[in-house]
Amino acid sequence: MSSQHVKRVDLIFEKIECRDVLKKIVDMEPDAISQEILDSDLKGRGGAGFPTGLKWRFAAKEKESIKYIICNADEGEPGTFKDREILDQVPGKVFCGMAIAGKAIGAKMGYVYLRGEYKFLIPKLNKELIEFHKTMDEFNQNFRIQIRLGSGAYICGEESALFESMEGKRGEPRNKPPYPTTSGLFGKPTVINNVETLVHTVMIMNYGAAHFRELGTKDSRGSKVFSISGDTPKAGIYELELGMTVDEFVNDFGDGDTKAVQVGGASGFCVPRKKFDETIIGFEGVPTGGSMKLFNSSRSMYNVLHNYLDFFTEESCGQCTPCRVGCQQLLKGVEAVKQGEKNSKYLDELVKLAKTMKRASKCGLGQSVGNAFGSIVENFKEEIIY
Amino acid sequence: MVSLSVNGMLVKVPEGTTILDAAKKMNFRIPTLCQHDDLCVAGNCRVCVVEQLGAKSLVAACAVPVSEGMQILTNSLKVRSARKHIIELLLSEHNADCTKCYKNGMCELQNLSNEFAVGDHIFIDLNTIKEYTIDRFSPSIQKDDSKCIRCQRCVRTCEQLQGVNALTVAFKGDQQRITTFEDLSMAEVICTNCGQCINRCPTGALVERTYLDEVWDAILDPTKHVVVQTAPAVRVGLGEELGFEPGKRVTGQMVAALKRLGFDSVLDTDFTADLTIMEEGTELLTRLKRALVDKDSDVALPMTTSCSPGWVKFIEHTFPEYLPNVSSCKSPQQMFGALAKTYYADVRKLDPKDIVSVSIMPCTAKKYEANRPEMRSSGYKDVDYVLTTRELARMIKQAGVDFNMLKEDKYDSIMGASSGAGVIFGATGGVMEAALRTAYEIVTGREVPFENLNITPVRGMEGVRQASVLIEDCKEEWSFLNGVELKCAVAHGLVNARELMDGVKSGEINVHFIEVMACPGGCLGGGGQPIPTNEEIRRKRTEAIYAEDMSMEVRKSHENPEIISIYKEFLGEPLGHKSHELLHTHYTERVRY
Numbered sequence: 001m002s003s004q005h006v007k008r009v010d011l012i013f014e015k016i017e018c019r020d021v022l023k024k025i026v027d028m029e030p031d032a033i034s035q036e037i038l039d040s041d042l043k044g045r046g047g048a049g050f051p052t053g054l055k056w057r058f059a060a061k062e063k064e065s066i067k068y069i070i071c072n073a074d075e076g077e078p079g080t081f082k083d084r085e086i087l088d089q090v091p092g093k094v095f096c097g098m099a100i101a102g103k104a105i106g107a108k109m110g111y112v113y114l115r116g117e118y119k120f121l122i123p124k125l126n127k128e129l130i131e132f133h134k135t136m137d138e139f140n141q142n143f144r145i146q147i148r149l150g151s152g153a154y155i156c157g158e159e160s161a162l163f164e165s166m167e168g169k170r171g172e173p174r175n176k177p178p179y180p181t182t183s184g185l186f187g188k189p190t191v192i193n194n195v196e197t198l199v200h201t202v203m204i205m206n207y208g209a210a211h212f213r214e215l216g217t218k219d220s221r222g223s224k225v226f227s228i229s230g231d232t233p234k235a236g237i238y239e240l241e242l243g244m245t246v247d248e249f250v251n252d253f254g255d256g257d258t259k260a261v262q263v264g265g266a267s268g269f270c271v272p273r274k275k276f277d278e279t280i281i282g283f284e285g286v287p288t289g290g291s292m293k294l295f296n297s298s299r300s301m302y303n304v305l306h307n308y309l310d311f312f313t314e315e316s317c318g319q320c321t322p323c324r325v326g327c328q329q330l331l332k333g334v335e336a337v338k339q340g341e342k343n344s345k346y347l348d349e350l351v352k353l354a355k356t357m358k359r360a361s362k363c364g365l366g367q368s369v370g371n372a373f374g375s376i377v378e379n380f381k382e383e384i385i386y
Numbered sequence: 387m388v389s390l391s392v393n394g395m396l397v398k399v400p401e402g403t404t405i406l407d408a409a410k411k412m413n414f415r416i417p418t419l420c421q422h423d424d425l426c427v428a429g430n431c432r433v434c435v436v437e438q439l440g441a442k443s444l445v446a447a448c449a450v451p452v453s454e455g456m457q458i459l460t461n462s463l464k465v466r467s468a469r470k471h472i473i474e475l476l477l478s479e480h481n482a483d484c485t486k487c488y489k490n491g492m493c494e495l496q497n498l499s500n501e502f503a504v505g506d507h508i509f510i511d512l513n514t515i516k517e518y519t520i521d522r523f524s525p526s527i528q529k530d531d532s533k534c535i536r537c538q539r540c541v542r543t544c545e546q547l548q549g550v551n552a553l554t555v556a557f558k559g560d561q562q563r564i565t566t567f568e569d570l571s572m573a574e575v576i577c578t579n580c581g582q583c584i585n586r587c588p589t590g591a592l593v594e595r596t597y598l599d600e601v602w603d604a605i606l607d608p609t610k611h612v613v614v615q616t617a618p619a620v621r622v623g624l625g626e627e628l629g630f631e632p633g634k635r636v637t638g639q640m641v642a643a644l645k646r647l648g649f650d651s652v653l654d655t656d657f658t659a660d661l662t663i664m665e666e667g668t669e670l671l672t673r674l675k676r677a678l679v680d681k682d683s684d685v686a687l688p689m690t691t692s693c694s695p696g697w698v699k700f701i702e703h704t705f706p707e708y709l710p711n712v713s714s715c716k717s718p719q720q721m722f723g724a725l726a727k728t729y730y731a732d733v734r735k736l737d738p739k740d741i742v743s744v745s746i747m748p749c750t751a752k753k754y755e756a757n758r759p760e761m762r763s764s765g766y767k768d769v770d771y772v773l774t775t776r777e778l779a780r781m782i783k784q785a786g787v788d789f790n791m792l793k794e795d796k797y798d799s800i801m802g803a804s805s806g807a808g809v810i811f812g813a814t815g816g817v818m819e820a821a822l823r824t825a826y827e828i829v830t831g832r833e834v835p836f837e838n839l840n841i842t843p844v845r846g847m848e849g850v851r852q853a854s855v856l857i858e859d860c861k862e863e864w865s866f867l868n869g870v871e872l873k874c875a876v877a878h879g880l881v882n883a884r885e886l887m888d889g890v891k892s893g894e895i896n897v898h899f900i901e902v903m904a905c906p907g908g909c910l911g912g913g914g915q916p917i918p919t920n921e922e923i924r925r926k927r928t929e930a931i932y933a934e935d936m937s938m939e940v941r942k943s944h945e946n947p948e949i950i951s952i953y954k955e956f957l958g959e960p961l962g963h964k965s966h967e968l969l970h971t972h973y974t975e976r977v978r979y
């Protein structure tokens with residue numbers, strides 16, 4: 001076991017002059033902006049990992065006069081708390097990223113959809129917004145940003161549920177297609193990006209795509225801000241280069257007794273010790289929106305799983321069958337197995353059910369319940385049964 | 387056109403077609419639950435998932451439009467196992483006491499469960515864990531959440547077709563359910579009792595409040611004289627519940643069946659529909675006279691119809707400032723009820739306390755209407771029990787009457803004679819047309835200037851329709867109407883009624899007379915009619931209604947011989963003293979929340 005540190009990066013929180021970046025982009029061709037982002041290979045940091053440049057280009061192609069940029073600051077994934085820090089430390093960079101996206105697709109209006117619990121950030125954000133709008137005026141740009149507050153439902157971080165919520169409706173995911181870039185907020189072409197994604201675009205426009213690509217791997221370029229929690233002496237927020245193995249990560253952040261790491265929060269995967277060195281943290285391995293939770297041998301993986309299932313059972317929007325009922329069945333099912341009311345074979349039925357949920361659920365929530373479920377049951381079967 | 391393959395077979399369909407419809411074209415039926423032709427796509431039950439080769443997950447056939455080169459499998463291993471799981475999941479959350487359920491045998495979930503031979507019950511029963519109480523407070527609608535599968539058809543119906551929004555989705559996750567404002571009972575909210583939600587509920591979660599036992603008890607009670615009235619739309623719907631294709635007219639068989647069930651007298655709501663025309667037509671002309679001759683600025687115009695109880699409750703909640711505009715006429719059902727226990731009792735020498743008045747309606751709101759406190763002008767409850775078309779079919783089955791073999795029979799008299807004008811009350815635009823046939827003739831002495839009396843501009847399925855008739859060469863006493871272009875508007879489905887009333891409010895729509903029917907297509911698409919419903923079925927029922935009209939000897943309300951004699955023998959004249967006492971009513975402003 002080496003005690004080498006995983007490479008620390010300081011891009012997201014680096015204090016730069018946003019004015020300079022804005023000044024640079026106001027004279028650029030919109031398509032050149034999308035191209036630069038495309039060249040960087042930046043993939044969305046909100047979890048799904050869609051190529052950001054491509055998303056912008058799709059929206060840019062739409063021939064609507066009204067388009068929107070939305071910064072997804074709902075940050076509801078359990079164990080994720082990096083967007084809060086970004087908004088707190090470098091709010092100007094977030095707005096700058098929105099302006100860049102706005103310029104690229106031809107949007108004049110941007111919204112920050114802020115997690116309800118982050119209400120305390122509003123005064124700070126508004127103060128920063130005044131400065132931002134002044135700068136926009138100075139450069140003769142009529143791009144404006146407003147802040148909208150969520151109300152505490154995890155599902156409202158899902159892009160289409162977020163639109164519904166912003167439109168004053170119940171936050172339920174929509175059918176796709178159409179995708180947001182064609183029909184998003186109020187049916188208009190919309191680019192929705194995670195807070196961190198937007199800040200990355202600022203740095204890409206600042207230092208160039210090549211600079212961004214210097215870090216990371218073929219499938220996972222650049223760096224990423226991680227929210228590290230659980231059984232670790234070093235809980236907190238770290239920007240790390242993508243492409244490390246879980247083993248490397250645990251060597252740096254573990255407490256010497258790490259038995260599993262939940263990568264990507266409740267909707268992510270649980271990686272057991274025996275797979276640490278073969279598992280890459282990134283889009284080629286296990287992707288993460290930033291949450292890394294370490295568990296040591298004192299933890300019951302049954303409790304961990306139960307906790308996640310409890311979360312999903314409550315946070316499913318409830319509209320579609322596989323997710324609404326599936327979550328309840330998984331939860332009640334593992335309880336029944338634990339209590340001996342169902343025999344261990346029943347877990348196989350549940351694993352099949354989780355597969356159906358992955359294939360047939362309407363949105364990413366239901367589709368990813370099986371990630372934690374499948375990986376915990378597969379690797380910690382004894383702990384679930386006995 | 388887009389080409390794709392469904393189960394290996396190539397098909398070309400227009401752009402925008404859903405996978406569901408493309409498959410249907412190839413004669414592959416994909417099962418659905420939340421999908422309904424009348425409603426926007428929800429894509430939430432997931433029963434219709436199919437495999438799209440190359441796609442990461444399964445796709446909902448109802449929600450995804452076809453794309454070029456798409457390869458769809460509707461029955462692959464993945465599809466089958468997912469579908470079976472989904473049905474199992476729904477059943478695990480469902481109160482599956484099928485044999486005791488009101489919808490037993492008519493439940494879409496039950497059918498699916500049957501089709502997929504779901505018998506393993508692999509999952510844990512979640513239904514018994516949760517606590518449910520059945521909402522039986524409304525006289526029209528019974529809501530049982532334990533049977534609800536959260537397809538949201540009812541919510542979409544109430545919002546998109548009716549613009550009422552009495553039902554909504556609340557809470558999330560395992561707590562998610564369909565409820566009302568503040569969880570109040572259906573009797574306490576802005577529900578109009580139209581029953582359109584019932585028509586689209588795939589399970590037994592929303593059903594009518596049934597009064598079958600009460601009616602049987604009355605029939606079997608030798609001291610009671612039970613009269614039954616049948617609404618116009620019932621005769622073009624009932625057949626569907628008894629094995630006929632939509633659009634089949636079964637008037638004569640229905641009458642024969644009712645007689646076999648033991649009703650003492652089988653009478654026709656069409657008779658009081660004709661009577662409504664006499665009263666309402668006169669009321670309109672009187673209002674016009676007050677406006678045009680007396681220059682009375684207090685007179686409320688446009689006047690709206692009042693025969694649809696769903697519409698009446700809607701306007702009481704939503705546009706109470708327009709209540710003076712609503713015709714004071716009771717609905718044909720209630721006119722009938724009031725006369726059954728007065729006029730009819732007199733003629734038949736019966737004590738009204740021994741009469742039980744039953745009506746067969748295409749409507750659930752009629753159940754509520756019959757229970758309004760003001761509907762007792764005979765001194766008794768004017769209409770004792772209201773049954774829907776569906777309940778009548780059930781009665782016929784219960785009594786073992788072989789409906790298909792029945793010979794046509796005729797309505798009894800008195801109050802059994804009707805005109806074609808009374809019949810078309812069952813279709814949207816029908817009241818307007820019937821009123822015009824009579825009013826025009828009263829005023830000018832001539833028939834309406836439309837071929838065969840068919841006033842086609844007020845017919846059709848458009849949500850809001852406007853038409854006008856120029857009045858010329860009036861009779862002496864109506865000369866003030868000379869040269870007046872009588873303008874009218876028709877709306878069906880309350881979402882359209884709202885649009886129409888908003889237009890009236892803003893001044894955009896400027897008419898004299900408005901007909902509103904709460905239900906899509908009018909009464910023939912009512913909340914008490916056979917299930918399923920869709921535009922095609924409603925169109926067929928509409929055709930049947932107009933065919934029935936054409937087949938009638940008398941086509942105008944004022945020429946109905948029984949109408950002529952009831953005025954001569956009992957009522958005196960339209961809007962006369964007796965009419966006011968028995969046939970007219972008033973309305974109540976109601977809160978929205």
Ligand SMILES: Cc1cc2nc3c(=O)[nH]c(=O)nc-3n(C[C@H](O)[C@H](O)[C@H](O)COP(=O)(O)O)c2cc1C
Binds near residue numbers: 043072073156157363
């Ligand atoms: C249930 C659910 C919750 C989500 N919550 C968030 C969130 O809180 N923040 C976020 O950025 N993306 C969230 N997403 C992902 C968004 O739908 C969307 O993919 C993302 O905002 C796109 O931005 P990106 O491309 O920059 O990652 C969530 C997705 C799902 C299915």
Ligand code: SF4
Binds near residue numbers: 319362364365
């Ligand atoms: S998967 Fe879950 S959260 Fe997503 S639409 Fe279905 S019920 Fe709602």
